[in-house]
Amino acid sequence: MNANLASIMPQVLAVWCEERGHDVRLICYTGFEDLLEELPADIDLLFIGAFSQGAQLAYAASAMFRARGVVTCLGGPHARCYPEDAAKYFDYVLGFTDQDTLDRVLDECVTHRPLGVRLSARGQPRTLPGVRERWKFIEPTLEKAPTFKLVPMLGSLGCPYTCSFCIDSVVDYQPLDFDQMREDLRFLLGKLKRPRVGWHDPNFGVRFDDYLDAIEAAVPPGRIDFVAESSLSLLSEKRLPRLERNGFRAMLPGIESWYDLGNKSKARSKKGREKLDQVSEHANLISRHVDYLQTNFVLGLDCDEGSEPFELTKQFIDRSPAAFPGYSLLTAFGRAAPLNLEYQKDGRVLGFPFHLLNNHHAMNVKPLNYEWPEFYDLVIDLTEHSFRPRAVARRFAASGGVIPRLMNVVRAISSEGRGRIEYFTEIRRRLDTDTGFRDYFEGETDVLPEFFIDRVRTDLGPLWEFLPDGALFHDPLAYLKEEQGPAGGPESGPGPDLGRGPGTGSLPQLGRRSDSAASTGVN
Ligand code: B12
Ligand code: SF4
Secondary structure, eight states, rough: GGGGGGHHHHHHHHHHHHHHTOOOOOOOOOOHHHHHHHOOOOOSSSEEEEEEEGHHHHHHHHHHTTTTOEEEEESSSHHHHOHHHHHHTTTTTESSOOOHHHHHHHOOOOOOSSSSSOOOSSSSOOOOOHHHHHHHHHHHHHHHSSSSOOOOEEOSSSOOOTTTGGGGGGGHHHHHHHHHHHHHHHHHHHHSOOOOEEOOOOTTTTHHHHHHHHHHHHTTSSSSEEEEEOGGGGTTTHHHHHHHHTTEEEEEEEEEEESSSSGGGOOOOOHHHHHHHHHHHHHHHHHHSSEEEEEEEEOOTTTOOSHHHOOOOOOHHHOEEEEEEEEEEEETTTTTTTTTHHHHHHHHHHOOOOOGGSSSOOOOOOOOOOOOHHHHHHHHHHHHHHHHHHHHHHHHHHHHSSHHHHHHHHHHHTTTTTHHHHHHHHHHHHHHHHHHHHHHHHHHOOOHHHHHHHHHHHHGGGGGGGGTTTOOOOOOHHHHHHHOTTSSOOOOOOSSOEEEOOOOOOOOOOOOOOOOTTTTTOO
């Protein structure tokens, strides 16, 4: 499935670079390719788009190319969250990226060492090349996916909600061009027999009617299948039949917590059991309209205490059998969210290698109300409850269509369900038996346990050899230190700066919004 999770932005960059007359080769690394074989040798400039879990791989690839005199540039979630660290290993580190930002790199294209240049546009780009322009790069990526192929599309950027842990909590909502969306959908109908589109919008459907009008104008009902991430509050009863009619087969709403973030579940001030009653009824309603429903939760939030939040989630599993539960361990991704500053000030952020920061392999925030063994016991118990044969069988029966049913089973028995139970159990065992291990989790030592080093080494394979000295580690307080500056005041960040005024230097440029979900008309 991995090729179906490919990002849009590398395809965008490829289009923009070609428009400037460059020869481009785009490689989507899905975890299976031999990168030493696939990466082209004769290039002048290497762009890498990476999540933090791919950071060490990206650092190693950059080092390999820099040794050959190639200029390297990092963009994507890792660059936005940890620019100060990435600048040690790349010549350019990009935050928000528009054509202007790209041109700065293409025009200058020189090495910057020891510290790379950090650049960011003032905000998200106003427009991006659509599917037609990206098709040349989409097609080879999709060839790597099995029979089920998902074309990535984007209709909006930012989000009007302000969930404290999220990177988009401070990024203004902005729809992209609806005419282009219509044109892209028509284009796809001409290209694929039965197109499937995965919307990458952080929160799909904020301008619900405009979106659906655009889809209905371009696509005969049910000719394209859609998958989208949307908050529960946007999936009201009267909207669901329209989504169903228009081919929305899978929805991934975030519930996140039983005690917080009520607005986005439309549960407002409801908490605990009351919220469970409402949300589980809502989930059952949605599952009558879509084939596949994934509900996302964050485990370890500060509002959670004791076993009750976990017990409520278990009850949710029982009461909403169709919902596949997606669990994320609370993770502070560098400067992704202002809340992370608070965690850093309180000394609660741990320096687990980036490679483990995928919401599962390490939780880098010490929980406020749990001891680690108690927390992992509860996580294991919940995961076991969610993927026990009875729950999987009920999910299979409650979801619709062959692919959704199979996906539910495969996800339960693969690394996501059974695999995670085994991994969490191993962590839990070591918390009891390995003193150094527990000390690391308590922040009492910064000696990283071998267990984690081995994991990164194995995953990096031959690229491990290229990982620069020290690149396994980072300063977990870097965001706080840079915000405070040497004298305790704000500063613009280290490394040379190409001087574009606000928006360069310190990264990302996240202007605080004055509007709120209510004032932008989200209901
Ligand atoms: C859509 C999405 C997904 C989709 C698509 C993923 C994908 N490959 O893009 C799916 C559902 C598959 C997904 C999965 C995951 N996701 Co996700 N996802 C998002 C989401 C909601 C939107 C990202 C997006 O496409 N935005 C639209 C683009 C245009 O904007 P942008 O990302 O801000 O990019 C700008 C710049 O960063 C830059 N840029 C981006 N890429 C590149 C590349 C280059 C070369 C350059 C120069 C510039 C550049 O230009 C853009 C325009 O300014 C974000 C949250 C958010 N609201 O941003 C989380 C987010 C990116 N995901 C996150 C995570 C953790 C994951 C998972 C690990 C979750 C999990 N445990 O499964 C997986 C990993 C998947 C993978 N491929 O490795 C984190 C990443 C944090 C981090 N530092 O790594 C985020 C930030 C959410 C969060 N926790 O706050 N995700
Ligand atoms: S609704 Fe989703 S995208 Fe919006 S701020 Fe909350 S978590 Fe982020």
